[in-house]
Amino acid sequence: MSLQQIDQIISILNKQSKPYDWVMQEFAKVEELKNFDLDLETFELLGLGLTLNKDNIFTLKTRTTKIKDEIFCIVDIESTGGVSKGEILEIGAVKIQNSKEIGRFQS
Template sequence: MDYNELYKKQIINCDKILERLMINSLNYKDLKNQYENALGLELDYDTLLMLGLDITLKQNQEVFLNSRNKSIQDETFCVVDIESTGSISNGQIIEIGAVKVKNGKILDEFESFIYASEVPENITELTGINALMLKDAPKSAKVLADFRLFLGNAIFVAHNVSFDYGFIAKESLEHLNAPLINRKLCTIMLARRCIECDKYGLDSLKNELGITSVHHRALSDAKACAFILNHCINTLKGSLIKTSNDLILYSRSKMKK
C-alpha cells in the first residue's frame, strides 16, 4: 500500500468536509457518509470522535463543529513537534513531543523516543539523537497509539503544521490503520499575522520573543511553539477574533499589504 499517497488524499478529502462544517451544521448520516467515502472506512459517531473530530450531535441529528462557537480561552490546543530520520516519504519519526494548552497554560506534556535501528549522521548532528539512544525505545505503533490518546480531539498545532501533522497522519495509517482528522493550526501562518519579524522559522521567532530552549528536540520545540501560540493569541485580545474557528480562519487569511 502506498501510504504516502493515501494520507495526502485523506487529508485533502477531510479538509473539504471540515470546510463545510465550518459554515453549517450537517446531517449526521450525510456527514458519516462523507467521512466514510473520504477515509474508506465504516464509521460511527464515537469513532469520529476517537479519530479527532470535535463535534456535537444534536437531537435533530444535526452535527455541529464545536470550534465554531468555542472561545479561544475554552479551547484545548495540542502543540506538537517531531524529530525524524528524513522526509515524510522516506523517513520515520524518532521523537514526539507535545503539550496541551488551554487559556495560556500548559495542562499536560507528552514526550517519547521511537525505536529506529539507524539514524543518519546529519540528523544526529542536528538533534543530538543517535541510534544508541533509541535502542530500547518503544516502537512506532505503541508511541503513536499513546500520542493519539493524548491528542484526543484537541486542535493540532505545530510550526509548519503540514509537516508534523502529515508525518503523524501517514505513520498512524501505516502502524495503526487509523486516520488523523483533527483540526489543525499552523503557528508560522499565525505568527506572520501577529508578529513583526524578518523571518518566521522557529529559531528566528524564539530569538525575537526571547525564548530560551534546546533547539531541535521535540518537547523543547513544542513548548517554544506553545509560547508563540499564546503570544499571538494575546496580541488578538480585544479584536474580533473570539472563537477557535476565528483563530484558524485568521491564520489562513490573506496578508494585508
C-alpha cells in the same frame, strides 16, 4: 482526491451544522474511510471534533468554542534527521488551554 473531499465537508460544516444522515453519507464517499465505523469517537480520533445534538444535528466544535477554550497540543520530535534511516530519539508534547499548561508528555 479524498483529502479534498474531507476539506470540502469540513468547509461546509464550518459554515453550518448538518443532519446526521448528511454527514454520514458524505464521509461514506471517502474511499479511505469506507472500512471505519464512523461515530463521534472515530471523528475525534481523526481530529475532527463534532458534537451531535438531541435533534441529530452535527456541529463542528470549533464553531461554538471560543479559541481561548480550545485545547492545543504542541509536539516536538527529535530525531537523527535521516529521512530513510532516521530514528526518533525523543518525543515531547504540551497541552495548552486558555494560555495554561494542562498536560505534558515526554519520552
